Amino acid sequence: MRHRSGIYRTIASAAAGMALVLSSACGTSGPVRGGLQVWALQDPANEPIIKRGIEQFNAASGTRAALTTYANDAYKQKLQVSMGSPNAPDVFFNWGGGNLAQFVKANQVRDLTNALAVRPEVAKRFLPSVLDVGKINGHQYGIPMNGIQPVILFYNKRVFSEAGVQPPKTYDDLLALVELFKARGITPVALAGSQGWTELMWLEYLLDRVGGAEKFAAIAAGKAGAWRDPAVLQALTMCQDLAARGAFGKNFASVNYDNSGASKLFATGKAAMHLMGSWEYGSQAANNPKFLARGELGWVTFPEVTGGKGDPRAVVGNPSNYFSVRSDSPAADAATRFVVETLASDDYVADLIAAGQVPAVRGVEDKLAGTHNAEFTTFTYQLAVKAPTFTQSWDQALSPSAGAELNTNLQKLFLRDISPQGFVEAMEKAK
Numbered sequence: 001m002r003h004r005s006g007i008y009r010t011i012a013s014a015a016a017g018m019a020l021v022l023s024s025a026c027g028t029s030g031p032v033r034g035g036l037q038v039w040a041l042q043d044p045a046n047e048p049i050i051k052r053g054i055e056q057f058n059a060a061s062g063t064r065a066a067l068t069t070y071a072n073d074a075y076k077q078k079l080q081v082s083m084g085s086p087n088a089p090d091v092f093f094n095w096g097g098g099n100l101a102q103f104v105k106a107n108q109v110r111d112l113t114n115a116l117a118v119r120p121e122v123a124k125r126f127l128p129s130v131l132d133v134g135k136i137n138g139h140q141y142g143i144p145m146n147g148i149q150p151v152i153l154f155y156n157k158r159v160f161s162e163a164g165v166q167p168p169k170t171y172d173d174l175l176a177l178v179e180l181f182k183a184r185g186i187t188p189v190a191l192a193g194s195q196g197w198t199e200l201m202w203l204e205y206l207l208d209r210v211g212g213a214e215k216f217a218a219i220a221a222g223k224a225g226a227w228r229d230p231a232v233l234q235a236l237t238m239c240q241d242l243a244a245r246g247a248f249g250k251n252f253a254s255v256n257y258d259n260s261g262a263s264k265l266f267a268t269g270k271a272a273m274h275l276m277g278s279w280e281y282g283s284q285a286a287n288n289p290k291f292l293a294r295g296e297l298g299w300v301t302f303p304e305v306t307g308g309k310g311d312p313r314a315v316v317g318n319p320s321n322y323f324s325v326r327s328d329s330p331a332a333d334a335a336t337r338f339v340v341e342t343l344a345s346d347d348y349v350a351d352l353i354a355a356g357q358v359p360a361v362r363g364v365e366d367k368l369a370g371t372h373n374a375e376f377t378t379f380t381y382q383l384a385v386k387a388p389t390f391t392q393s394w395d396q397a398l399s400p401s402a403g404a405e406l407n408t409n410l411q412k413l414f415l416r417d418i419s420p421q422g423f424v425e426a427m428e429k430a431k
Contacts, residue, residue, distance in 0.1 A: 035064030036331045036338065038323075039079065039089035042069040046146055049351040053342040063334050065091075083108050088326050090335040096133040096142050096322045097220070097397035103324075104136045110325040112140045115336050125344045129390035130319040130360035142322030143339045147357030148384050149318035151201045154274045156266060157298045159186060163272075167298065171209070171238075171305045178247045181272045187249035189242075190271035192257035196407030197395055199414050201275050202242065204316040204394060207235035209305035213314055213389035220397045227424045231309075236413060236420035243414045253415055260287045267291040275302070277317055278380050281373070282356070299379060315387040318396070320360045360384070398430075405430040 040050055047069060054065050068089070070078055075093070082088040083103055094100045103109045116123040123131065126144055134142030155167045163184060168174040181188040192198040207215055211231025218226035226232075242248070249271070255261045257276075260283065266274040267288035274280065281299075284292050291297060304312035323343060325335040342348055344361060352359045353367050358380045368377045384390060395403030409426050412418035418426070 035066060036091070036334050037089045038065060038067045038091040038338070039075070040067060040069050040093040040323075041075055042071050045355050045357075049348065049355060050145075052351060053345070053348050054338075056345075056347060057338050057342050061334070061337065063331075063338070065334070065338060083326070088329075090326055090329040090331045091323050091339060092326065093145070094142060094322050094324055095396045096319070097392045098399045098403065099396060100134070100142050100322065100324060101136050102399065104141050108327055109141045110327045110329075110332055110336065112143065112325065112336060112340065115340050116140055119340055122340055122344045125361050125363075127360050127362060127384055127390075129384065129387055133319045133390070133392050134322045134324075142324045143343050144320035144360040145323045145339075145343050146321050147352055148320055148360050148380065148390075149277045149279060150315040150380060150383050150387075150390070151205065151275060151277050151302070151317040152280070152299050152380070152383070153302050154266065154276060154280055155298045155300065156269055156272055156296055158294075158296045159269050159272045160298070167273075167300045168303045171206075171303050174303050175245070177272070178242070178245055182246055186269070187265065187271040188247045188273060190255070190262040190266040190274040191248035191252040192255045192262035193248060193252035193411065193414060194254055194256045195258070196410040197393070198257055198262070198276070199239070199410045200394055200407060201277075201316070202239050203235055203410065204391060205275070205302040206238050206305070207232060207310075208314050208316060208389075208391060209302070209308045209310040209312065210235050210238075211308070212310040213391050216391055216394065216397075220394075227427050233420050233424065236423055239410075240413055240416060240420060244416065248414075253411070263287060267297075278358070278376075281376050285373075299376065301383065311388050313386050314389045314391070315383055316391040317393060319384075319390045319392055358384075402427075402430040 038050070038054060040047070047067070050067055054067055057063060058065055079092060084106065094103075100109065127148075130144050130148060131140070134140055134144065153167070160167065163180060165177060165180065168177055178188040204216070211229065215226075215229055215231050218229070243252070255265070257263070262271075262274060263280065263283050264287070265271040267284060281297070284297055301312070323339045325332055325339060329335055349359045349361055349364065350367070353364065353371060356373070356377075358368070358377050365378065365381065368374055368381055371377060395406055398406065406427065409418060409423050413420070413423050
């Protein structure tokens with residue numbers, strides 16, 4: 001599941017091999033001594049893919065590389081402690097954005113820009129909007145290593161059909177649907193408001209539609225006054241207004257995502273819509289398979305805000321997770337070859353698709369079309385391909401401490417315990 005820390009989202013999909021996202025399992029395995037050490041999260045879906053990539057790289061290069069995996073929280077702690085020491089991994093899993101930037105700032109990550117310049121076909125294969133999240137200050141420090149996870153507006157086809165309406169194309173459409181479904185005794189939008197990261201998706205998209213992706217880019221870059229931009233205040237006000245209108249029902253603050261509370265409200269028709277990451281498809285396949293089998297799960301892009309400056313094709317969410325190379329690794333050259341040569345290879349991409357993931361690479365439409373759940377995976381892929389920007393989830397793009405403060409203040413905002421102006425003032429102080 002998506003942890004409150006703002007770092008990682010997972011859902012285990014038990015249906016048709018639909019492992020749409022990474023999973024943070026329990027327990028750890030000890031590090032491998034000698035050779036090239038690759039660290040990642042424990043995940044029954046992704047570990048076999050990484051291991052096969054390592055085996056193929058070892059066979060082709062004569063390198064002695066091995067994978068060590070850790071549970072999510074243990075991994076974050078282990079990586080923080082080890083970086084800068086001889087015990088740090090040569091290749092390490094990260095989330096890009098603020099999570100990666102902290103290590104770059106400490107000069108602990110190798111700049112891969114020149115390595116990609118030597119192999120331009122590798123950089124060209126990745127979707128630019130996803131590859132960019134592995135950049136810090138214009139330099140490439142991370143290479144995408146798993147599938148894309150954009151945030152999507154899901155809707156219950158049966159509920160919409162019974163009401164005789166279509167999914168919203170504009171924000172005004174959405175507001176009209178809120179009133180219509182309220183009148184029918186249906187919660188317009190399922191929201192797991194006991195966790196701030198679910199509310200963050202609304203703010204992310206609304207700011208993007210109102211002001212454009214550059215508004216959050218300025219915040220992420222730490223530009224003075226960026227939080228006080230009028231577009232930010234407008235988006236915050238829109239979020240609070242939605243909650244006040246009853247868009248999320250009266251008890252959203254007690255609804256949880258990790259126990260499938262919001263997903264179940266949506267699948268059973270008690271809620272009409274659900275804004276969530278693409279992993280929601282896997283969640284429904286695992287927890288509400290009949291809902292999926294009946295063809296009642298629908299999905300669309302987030303609505304356009306009339307008069308907004310943002311591109312309606314832009315998306316937010318988790319562009320990918322990344323592999324990076326430790327700067328002072330004695331095996332830095334071999335580690336660089338591994339991430340550059342493996343992650344965009346045909347075999348690695350094919351393994352991602354076979355696991356139900358949507359790779360962050362160009363030209364895989366035909367391969368996706370031949371898989372189970374092709375309609376959804378193709379939609380997800382096209383969403384990213386057509387997006388001029390793919391804004392990383394704010395709680396991942398910002399520093400871990402600022403991300404935690406962000407989610408806390410969002411819960412206050414939706415409950416009207418803090419004003420939009422108060423939210424801005426609080427976030428200006430966050431580091």
